[in-house]
Each structure stands twice: as C-alpha cells, then as structure tokens.
Amino acid sequence: MQIHYHLSTPQYDVHxxxxxxxxxxxxxxxxxxxxxxxxxxxxxxxxxTLLAQMGLPHDEFDYSKNIFGATPPHKxxxxxxxxxxxxxxxxxxxxxxxxxxxxxxxTGPQSERLEWGKAMLQTTYEDIGRR
Numbered sequence: 001m002q003i004h005y006h007l008s009t010p011q012y013d014v015h016x017x018x019x020x021x022x023x024x025x026x027x028x029x030x031x032x033x034x035x036x037x038x039x040x041x042x043x044x045x046x047x048x049t050l051l052a053q054m055g056l057p058h059d060e061f062d063y064s065k066n067i068f069g070a071t072p073p074h075k076x077x078x079x080x081x082x083x084x085x086x087x088x089x090x091x092x093x094x095x096x097x098x099x100x101x102x103x104x105x106x107t108g109p110q111s112e113r114l115e116w117g118k119a120m121l122q123t124t125y126e127d128i129g130r131r
Contacts, residue, residue, distance in 0.1 A: 040077040040089050041067040063124065076113070078120050085121050087113040 023046075041049075048064035051057065058064060067075070076089040084104070086095040092108015096117055103114065 039067045040075050042078045076116060078117060080121060085117045087117040089113065
C-alpha cells in the first residue's frame with residue numbers, strides 16, 4: 001500500500017521504498033485466514049475499502065477507492081512530499097518536482113500517471129482551501 005504524507009527532508013523524498021508501507025489486517029472478523037493483495041493504493045483508500053467491506057456507502061469520500069472493488073477507475077498509489085508527488089501503478093512509477101516543473105524519475109511505459117498526480121494534487125489543495 002502506498003501512503004501519502006509530507007516530509008521536509010528532500011534528499012529522501014523521492015525514494016520509492018520510503019512510501020511503501022504494508023497494510024496488515026488482523027482479527028476474528030476476517031473472512032479468510034490468509035490473503036495477499038498486490039494492489040497499489042494510498043492511505044486515502046482505506047475509508048472506502050473498510051466501509052465497502054462492511055456494506056456501507058462510501059460516496060462522500062471523493063478521493064478514496066475500494067481497493068477490493070472489481071472495477072475501480074484505476075488502481076494506483078499516490079504520495080506527495082516537499083513540493084512534489086509520486087504516482088505508482090502496476091506498469092511503473094512517475095515522480096514529479098513541482099518547483100522545477102520536471103519529472104524526476106519515471107519507470108515503465110509512458111502513461112497518464114503524471115496527469116493523475118497533477119489532478120490529485122490540484123483537487124486536494126482546492127478541497128482543503130474550501131474547508
């Protein structure tokens with residue numbers, strides 16, 4: 001699972017493994033004893049995922065997606081750092097620096113990851129500004 005948080009130490013910000021954190025669900029309420037899910041997601045996806053597992057609506061969480069859903073728009077992880085962001089999916093990763101307006105790194109084939117990241121950053125900042 002990818003996690004979204006803010007760091008103030010730029011030399012460490014773009015390292016992908018700093019943003020990769022496993023999610024472990026434990027407890028007697030789990031339907032299956034053991035399961036590995038290789039889905040790219042962000043911490044913002046926990047809301048929709050947990051609510052969906054309980055059969056509750058999650059429409060009011062605009063940025064959250066059910067990682068176990070059959071057809072989410074696209075399964076990706078998003079994270080941001082000091083004036084930049086990264087987007088990772090099954091095909092690769094794109095890391096972007098807002099200050100220099102440049103892609104810091106990109107793996108995998110050319111894709112829409114850069115546009116997804118810019119859209120996430122813009123809409124979340126606009127949302128925060130409205131609150």
